Amino acid sequence: MTSITKTPISHNESIRSNKKKIIVLGSGPNRIGQGIEFDYCCVHGLLAVKECGYEAIMVNCNPETVSTDFDIADKLYFEPVFWEHIWEIIEHEQPYGVIVQLGGQTALKLAKKLHERGVNIIGTSFDNMDIAEDRGRFSDLLKELEIPYPDYGTAYTTDDAIEVANRVGYPVLVRPSYVIGGQRMRIVINDAELESGVLSLLKHLPGNKILIDHFLDRCQEAEIDAIFDGENFHIMGVMEHIEPAGIHSGDSNAVLPAFNLSPLVITTMEFYAEKLARALNIKGLINIQFAIKDGKVYVIEANPRASRTTPFIAKAYQIPYLNVATRVMLGENKLTDFTFEKKLTGFAIKEPVFSFEKFPGVNKELGPEMKSTGEAIRFIKDLRDPYFRKLFKERSMNLSK
Numbered sequence: 001m002t003s004i005t006k007t008p009i010s011h012n013e014s015i016r017s018n019k020k021k022i023i024v025l026g027s028g029p030n031r032i033g034q035g036i037e038f039d040y041c042c043v044h045g046l047l048a049v050k051e052c053g054y055e056a057i058m059v060n061c062n063p064e065t066v067s068t069d070f071d072i073a074d075k076l077y078f079e080p081v082f083w084e085h086i087w088e089i090i091e092h093e094q095p096y097g098v099i100v101q102l103g104g105q106t107a108l109k110l111a112k113k114l115h116e117r118g119v120n121i122i123g124t125s126f127d128n129m130d131i132a133e134d135r136g137r138f139s140d141l142l143k144e145l146e147i148p149y150p151d152y153g154t155a156y157t158t159d160d161a162i163e164v165a166n167r168v169g170y171p172v173l174v175r176p177s178y179v180i181g182g183q184r185m186r187i188v189i190n191d192a193e194l195e196s197g198v199l200s201l202l203k204h205l206p207g208n209k210i211l212i213d214h215f216l217d218r219c220q221e222a223e224i225d226a227i228f229d230g231e232n233f234h235i236m237g238v239m240e241h242i243e244p245a246g247i248h249s250g251d252s253n254a255v256l257p258a259f260n261l262s263p264l265v266i267t268t269m270e271f272y273a274e275k276l277a278r279a280l281n282i283k284g285l286i287n288i289q290f291a292i293k294d295g296k297v298y299v300i301e302a303n304p305r306a307s308r309t310t311p312f313i314a315k316a317y318q319i320p321y322l323n324v325a326t327r328v329m330l331g332e333n334k335l336t337d338f339t340f341e342k343k344l345t346g347f348a349i350k351e352p353v354f355s356f357e358k359f360p361g362v363n364k365e366l367g368p369e370m371k372s373t374g375e376a377i378r379f380i381k382d383l384r385d386p387y388f389r390k391l392f393k394e395r396s397m398n399l400s401k
Contacts, residue, residue: 014075014092019055021095022122022330025107026060026067028081036374038104039065040311044322045102046073051323052332057093059086060103081106083113090119097122099329100129101284101305102322108133108305123284123329124304132280132304135175135211145279147272148298150291151214161198161212162191168214173368176201176208185368187215187246219293221245221300222258224269225310226286227321228277229328232335235273236321237313238266239350242391245291245300248370250308253391254350256316259383261292268297276302284329285310309350312377316348346381349388 024045027038042058043066049056050073058073061080068076079085081103090098097120100107108129115126131137136154143149150173153164165172165188174197175185186197194212201210221241227234240258241249258266273288276299280286287307289300306322314321319340327333352372356364362371380388 012092014077016093017055020053021055021057021093022049023057023059023086023090023093023095023098024049024067024073025081025086025098025100025103025110026058026062026065027104027106028060029062030064030373036065037308037311038102038306039067040314041102041306041322042067043072044314044320045099045326048323048326049099049330050074052327052330054096054330057089057095059089081110083110086110087113087117090117096120099123099326101329102326104305104308124280124282128280128282129304132286132302134209135301136209138302139211141276141279142299145275147275148296150216150298150300153212155198155210155212158195158198158202161194161210164212165191165194168212171215171217173213173215174198174201175211175213175368176205185248187368216245216291216293216298219245219291220261221247221249221252221289221291222261222269223249223254223287223289223307223309224273225307225313226273226277226288227284227325227328227335228274228282228286229333229335230281230283233274233277234335234340235270236310236319237317238269239309239313242349242394243366246368247366248368249289250370250375251352251354251366251372253352254309254312255388256313256344256348256350259347262295265292265295265297272297272299280304283331285325308375312348312350312375315377316344316379317342318344346379347383347388349378349380349391351376351378 024042026042046056055074057075058067059077059079060068061078077089098114099122100111101123111121111126111129114121131141139149139152151168155161155164171187171189173187188194188197223239225236237256238258239254239256240261242253269290277286285306287303291298291300324338353374353376355373
C-alpha cells in the first residue's frame, strides 16, 4: 500500500488589495422563507458599493444567483454563509465594514457575532437590529412609544407559556425570535395545543425566547417598506394584503398601492412607521407589518433589513431603491439627494409562488409559517380586473368564516 503524505497549503490565491473594502453577505441557498428576491437586493447593493469607490466583496454559496456571477462583485467568495467561513474571510480581507441588511434573515442572524468581534456593521447597529428582532424587546419598545400592538408575554417553559396565554386570551400566536419565514410559528386555541407547540419549539430551537401574542382574528394586514437616513424618512410603498392576518406575508398576495384602506388608516401606518424608524435609529431599510381591526392599527413586527417586497416595490415603481438604500447605509448620500418619481399606472400585485407539486406530502393549508418558494408580479389597470376580483372575493369569504 502506497502512503500519501499531505503537504500543508502555503499559498492563498485570494490576493488582498489596498482598497477600502465592503463585504456583502448573501442569503445562501434558495429556501422556503427567503429566495431569489434577496439576490436582487445583493446585486444592486454590490453595484452601489462599487459606484461609491469601495472594493465590493460578495460572500454567498448559491450557483443559481446573479450575485455569484464573476463580474458582479470585485471579489467573490463562494462559501457557505456560516460564521466560521465568514470570520476567516474577514480576518484575511480586513474590510471597512460588512452589510447584513441585503441577505435576508440568514445574513441578519450573523450580526451578533460580527458585533461581538468588533466588526463594523454598515447601517443600522446590532443593538437596534436586536430590539426589532427580539420579540419581547420590540413589544416593550412599542409600549414605550404608545403604539398599539397585540397583548403579549414571553416564556421559556410550557408552564410559563400556558400562564401567558390564559392572561392574554386565546387564540394566541406562538413564535420564536430570529427565525426565517415564520419558522415554527403556530396559532393555537387551547392549552393542549399550546403545550404541544412550545415543546416542539424547545426541541428544535433550544434556549430561544418564545413570544405568546394574542392573535387578532379576522382583520386586515398591510405593510410598509421604507428607508431612513437618520434625519429623513421615505416610504417606498404601502401594500395591502389580500389574505387576512394569520397568513404569512410571504404567502399573501400584496397589492401596491393599498386599495381598500382609509386615508386615516394609511396616515396612521405611516406615522407609526416613521416613529419606529427614528426610535430604532435605522440607517437604511426597514419593513413594518400591521394588522387593522375595527379601524384601529396595530404593529405586528418590524424587520430592520430589506424584505422580500423591496424588489417588488422597486420594480413596480421603477425606482432603484436598493441602490439608494445602500448609499444611505454607507453614509455616502442623504435621501434629499434623490428624487423619487413613481411610475406605476394602476396597481401591482405581488403573487406568491408555491411548489406543492414537487412536495406532494406537504400540508397545503396556509398559516403563519411561510410555505411559498418565490414570488411574481402581476400588473392590473384597475380594480375591475377579473384576477383581482377573484382574489378579493376569496378574501371576503375567508374573513366571513
